[in-house]
Amino acid sequence: MNRSAAPANPCEQALARWCERCAPLPLKVAVAYSAGADSTALLLAAHQRWPGQVVAMHVHHGLQAAADGFEAHARHFCEQHGIELRVERVQAAHETGQSPEDAARLARYAALARMAWDLQADCVLLGQHADDQAETLLLALSRGAGLPGLASMPELFERAGVCFGRPLLDIPRSALRTWLLSAGHAFVDDPSNTDTRFTRNRIRAVLLPAWETCFPGFRPMLARSSRHAAQAQRLLDELAAIDLAFTGAPPQIAHLQSLGRDRQANALRHWLRTGAGVAASTAQLDQLLDQIAACTTRGHRIHLKVGPGHVERIGERLAYTPAL
Known part of the structure; x- marks a missing residue:
C-alpha cells in the first residue's frame, strides 16, 4: 500500500x-x-x-x-x-x-x-x-x-x-x-x-x-464519568486538607469527633494515603470510626490493622505505626 x-x-x-x-x-x-x-x-x-x-x-x-x-x-x-x-x-x-x-x-x-x-x-x-x-x-x-x-x-x-x-x-x-x-x-x-x-x-x-x-x-461516556469522579475526588482532597489543618496531622481525636462521620472518614483516608501511603478498606475504616466514636475516656485504646501496619492511639492523637 x-x-x-x-x-x-x-x-x-x-x-x-x-x-x-x-x-x-x-x-x-x-x-x-x-x-x-x-x-x-x-x-x-x-x-x-x-x-x-x-x-x-x-x-x-x-x-x-x-x-x-x-x-x-x-x-x-x-x-x-x-x-x-x-x-x-x-x-x-x-x-x-x-x-x-x-x-x-x-x-x-x-x-x-x-x-x-x-x-x-x-x-x-x-x-x-x-x-x-x-x-x-x-x-x-x-x-x-x-x-x-x-x-x-x-x-x-x-x-x-x-x-x-x-x-x-x-x-x-x-x-x-x-x-x-x-x-x-x-x-x-x-x-x-x-x-x-x-x-x-x-x-x-x-x-x-x-x-x-x-x-x-x-x-x-465512560471517560466522562471517570473525569467527573476525578473532579469529585479532587474536591474531597481539598476538604480533607482543610479538616486536617483543623485536627492536625496526625489528627487529634477530640477534633476528629467534632466532625461528622463522613468528613472524619474523608480526612482519615487522606491522612493515611498521604502520610503513610496506605489505603484502609471500607470495613477497616468503619471499624476505626466506631473506635473513635467510642473513645470518651483517657484510657480508651484504639488499635486497628491497616495495610502493613496499625492505626493506634498515642496520647490524644492517632498514629500510624508501620510493621517492623
Whole structure:
C-alpha cells in the first residue's frame, strides 16, 4: 500500500491536545514501547512531533516465550525508524497472594522509572487508550471501588519521581490498529491479552462488546464519568486538607469527633494515603470510626490493622505505626 495515501496517525492530534492541556514542550521524551499496536502508534506520533528527542523504552518481563520475539521486533522497528531504544529485563513473577497482572505492572513501572532517570527524560508516555480506560472503570465498578478507583487512569501522574503521561485516553483501540494496518506499520500481538483467566481480558472479550451493542459509542461516556469522579475526588482532597489543618496531622481525636462521620472518614483516608501511603478498606475504616466514636475516656485504646501496619492511639492523637 502507498503510505502517502494513508490517513493521518490519530495519535498526532491526540498528542498535540494532551500537550496543550498537560505538559510544555519537553526536551527529551520517553515512550513505553511494548511493540504492540498502541505503543507503536504512539511512538511514531511522538517521533514525528519531536524528531531526535524521543527514546523508546522496552521492558522484557520474562514471563512468556514470546517475550524474546517482542524485544527482537522492537529492536528492528526502532532501527528501521531511527529511534533510540533502551531495553531492561525484569523478573515479574508474582508472589503468594499477588495477582500476576499487578506483579507485572509494578515491575514494568519500576523499570520504566529507572530508565527514565538514567535518560533524564522529561516525561514517559504510555499508550493506554479509550478501551483501556473503559476496562479500568468497569473493573473498578466490579470491585466496589470508591472515587479514586472510578476516576480510573489520569492523563498525567508521577511515580518514583518520574512524570508519566497518557495522551491517548480519548482514542479507541480500533482507530489505532486501523491506522497502523492502513499505513503498513508492523506490530506484535501479545497472546496473553486474549487469556480470559485474567479479569481485564474477560471484560475486554465479553463486557465491552456487550456495551457496544447496547450503547454504541459508549467509550466517551465512560471517560466522562471517570473525569467527573476525578473532579469529585479532587474536591474531597481539598476538604480533607482543610479538616486536617483543623485536627492536625496526625489528627487529634477530640477534633476528629467534632466532625461528622463522613468528613472524619474523608480526612482519615487522606491522612493515611498521604502520610503513610496506605489505603484502609471500607470495613477497616468503619471499624476505626466506631473506635473513635467510642473513645470518651483517657484510657480508651484504639488499635486497628491497616495495610502493613496499625492505626493506634498515642496520647490524644492517632498514629500510624508501620510493621517492623
